[in-house]
Amino acid sequence: MEPGLGHRLEALGIKPGQQVKVLRRGWWSGPIHLRVGMTELMLRRVDAARVVVLAGDPSPVNP
Amino acid sequence: MTHCLDATGLVQVHGQATVAVLGMPNTGKSTLFSQLTAAHAHIGNWPGLTVDLMQAELTLEGRNVQLVDLPGIYDLRGHSEDEAVVRRFLESTPVDLVVIILNASQIDRQLRLALQVRQLGLPALLLLNMADEARRFGVAIDIEELERRLALPVLLISAKYRQGLAQARQAINRELAASEPGAGSGVRDLEARLAAADADRAAAMETILDAAVTFPAQWRDALTRRLDRWLLHPLLGLPIFFLVMALMFQAIYALGVPMQEALVALIENLSLNVLTPALASWPSFARGFIVDGVVLGIGTVSAFLPVIFLFFLAMGVVEDSGYLSRAAFLMDAFMERLGLDGRSFVLSLMGFGCNVPAILGTRVMRSSGLRLLSMLVIPFSLCSARLNVFLFMASVFFSPRQGALVIFGLYLLSFAAAILTALLFKGRFASEEALVLELPPYRLPTVLQVLRRAWAEVRHFWFWARRYIIFGVVAIWLLNNLPLGVAPASAASLSGRLGELLQPVLAPIGINPRLTVALVFGFIAKEIVLGGLAVIYGQSAGHGALGHALASEVSWVQAVSFMLFTLLYTPCLSTVAVIRTESKRLGFTVFSVLWSLVLAWLVSFCFYQLAWLVGWR
Ligand SMILES: Nc1nc2c(ncn2[C@@H]2O[C@H](COP(=O)(O)OP(=O)(O)OP(=O)(O)O)[C@@H](O)[C@H]2O)c(=O)[nH]1
Numbered sequence: 001m002e003p004g005l006g007h008r009l010e011a012l013g014i015k016p017g018q019q020v021k022v023l024r025r026g027w028w029s030g031p032i033h034l035r036v037g038m039t040e041l042m043l044r045r046v047d048a049a050r051v052v053v054l055a056g057d058p059s060p061v062n063p
Numbered sequence: 064m065t066h067c068l069d070a071t072g073l074v075q076v077h078g079q080a081t082v083a084v085l086g087m088p089n090t091g092k093s094t095l096f097s098q099l100t101a102a103h104a105h106i107g108n109w110p111g112l113t114v115d116l117m118q119a120e121l122t123l124e125g126r127n128v129q130l131v132d133l134p135g136i137y138d139l140r141g142h143s144e145d146e147a148v149v150r151r152f153l154e155s156t157p158v159d160l161v162v163i164i165l166n167a168s169q170i171d172r173q174l175r176l177a178l179q180v181r182q183l184g185l186p187a188l189l190l191l192n193m194a195d196e197a198r199r200f201g202v203a204i205d206i207e208e209l210e211r212r213l214a215l216p217v218l219l220i221s222a223k224y225r226q227g228l229a230q231a232r233q234a235i236n237r238e239l240a241a242s243e244p245g246a247g248s249g250v251r252d253l254e255a256r257l258a259a260a261d262a263d264r265a266a267a268m269e270t271i272l273d274a275a276v277t278f279p280a281q282w283r284d285a286l287t288r289r290l291d292r293w294l295l296h297p298l299l300g301l302p303i304f305f306l307v308m309a310l311m312f313q314a315i316y317a318l319g320v321p322m323q324e325a326l327v328a329l330i331e332n333l334s335l336n337v338l339t340p341a342l343a344s345w346p347s348f349a350r351g352f353i354v355d356g357v358v359l360g361i362g363t364v365s366a367f368l369p370v371i372f373l374f375f376l377a378m379g380v381v382e383d384s385g386y387l388s389r390a391a392f393l394m395d396a397f398m399e400r401l402g403l404d405g406r407s408f409v410l411s412l413m414g415f416g417c418n419v420p421a422i423l424g425t426r427v428m429r430s431s432g433l434r435l436l437s438m439l440v441i442p443f444s445l446c447s448a449r450l451n452v453f454l455f456m457a458s459v460f461f462s463p464r465q466g467a468l469v470i471f472g473l474y475l476l477s478f479a480a481a482i483l484t485a486l487l488f489k490g491r492f493a494s495e496e497a498l499v500l501e502l503p504p505y506r507l508p509t510v511l512q513v514l515r516r517a518w519a520e521v522r523h524f525w526f527w528a529r530r531y532i533i534f535g536v537v538a539i540w541l542l543n544n545l546p547l548g549v550a551p552a553s554a555a556s557l558s559g560r561l562g563e564l565l566q567p568v569l570a571p572i573g574i575n576p577r578l579t580v581a582l583v584f585g586f587i588a589k590e591i592v593l594g595g596l597a598v599i600y601g602q603s604a605g606h607g608a609l610g611h612a613l614a615s616e617v618s619w620v621q622a623v624s625f626m627l628f629t630l631l632y633t634p635c636l637s638t639v640a641v642i643r644t645e646s647k648r649l650g651f652t653v654f655s656v657l658w659s660l661v662l663a664w665l666v667s668f669c670f671y672q673l674a675w676l677v678g679w680r
Binding site for chain 2: 004005007008009010011012013015023024026027028029030031033035036037038039040041042043044046047
């Protein structure tokens, strides 16, 4: 991962162990709309692909 | 107050405390800053750093304070330009207090920045802004517990609704009273100290959040959820967005143009009825220089102001409401394929009003390649000044129905030129920037807030633009009136000779010497192309006389070629000036001007020569 991106993602709340909820995907493989903690983000799929996500458990995302 | 030079050569003012405002982007830092400083803030070069920072000198409860607004940053260890600026600032400037401002409802991630500041041992105060949103979203913060755990004073405020500001002022004052002004020094080994503390910070943050903050079990912003369902709809999202934009431009145009005309008329009146009589005894060359050079120059700049004001007003509403980030989301897929991103699209759209604020807007981008490519593309947006010229030419050379088609075609060409430019140069201005953007909750902007912002932008525009535009207008005036004694803009004048000189290049695209001079005018600003034609043909633009004179000498094919060229070459001197100041690169600025000239010439050439072959005359 490019060094800047890791820091940026962490500052925006995407850090190891954090639950992430995907709200929607943009048309024509556009960016994805995420909710992380109390923050909503858009992230390009290429950049999102560099983040390892484990399949979430289906219980409601908290918060 | 005395000034003296300290060892680093910086001017230090005794008895004045330096307070730096530090926060994450979008936390309301600018809002707070303007609330605290009223109208006293100015943008200026910070000694020792080659960047401009917003600064204000104010008296806070009887104490002289210099308040500095640092760029919004996510991370003191981050890699962006702004983050480096903040680091250099902290290393080189002895600050008496750091006011940290965070978004209270996002304290779950933003607390990190406060912890970083604390690890540096800087005297600090934490303001948790947007208390209203935290309440609305069900984030409850135990302030006392937070203060205890952070060992920092903490206040919950709402800058936009002016809540807690008095307490914030008092708290700043209290903290400053506890320390000797100018006693500190810049932070040493900043990066090493932060890196060393990295591992502990995450754990410390968990503990503090657990103890002091309760988050809602369920996300509560139903309004944002519901609006996003429509505004980010896979099929309807874009049409809705274009509709909103079209309405916005309609409104700006409908209101701004009459205001602009009224302003121009006022200035013309003043110059005709007040200034000209007052200068009656002056030699005619000097008088002409003042009246048609300097005053016309100031008039040209001022004519921009109403539209710029309205423009920023509308953009302020769109931006503060949170819709602009949604537009970036919607268009990003397309723009990514052009080497740009969602934000460049939004800015190009702004360019259809006026290119200047759109280029200023590229400041939100961090990657320089992306910024430069956006700046290269934005000037092809058909701005309202160019539209004026086209409306006039179309009415002279075409029937209303054909005219509408011609104008529509010019809009299409404007998009095509932007897309072509991006595709050609995306390799040269590659962006390594990953696009991670916050989509803030929808917010209702307040009237005062957008008015104040638009006003600040206009002041800023006026500040830098007048130098360049006035210089340009004066230069053109001299070209038209030198050597002494020639008829203005005639063949014997410098500009007339220039027109002749350029014939080998411009004749193949159907531009005669007189139209060439008009194009030279257009380089200053498209607003004065019609006025320029009027001077050249010696006819007033008002009553159709200019149209007749023009149509008797120029064919419709030439007219279209002239319009194509006008659409594509350098929009105006203000745009060039703002590209220069924003890119900070002379070479890039020259390249941008040359590319637009080359493209304009090629397109006009192809059109004119093809038309000739087909037999259109
Ligand atoms: N609800 C709410 N919104 C606020 C408050 N303060 C600021 N805002 C809004 O938050 C948004 C961001 O405010 P700015 O002042 O531009 O934030 P900033 O931190 O300067 O942002 P950058 O310019 O990106 O660094 C604007 O839409 C403000 O209207 C507040 O107290 N409550």
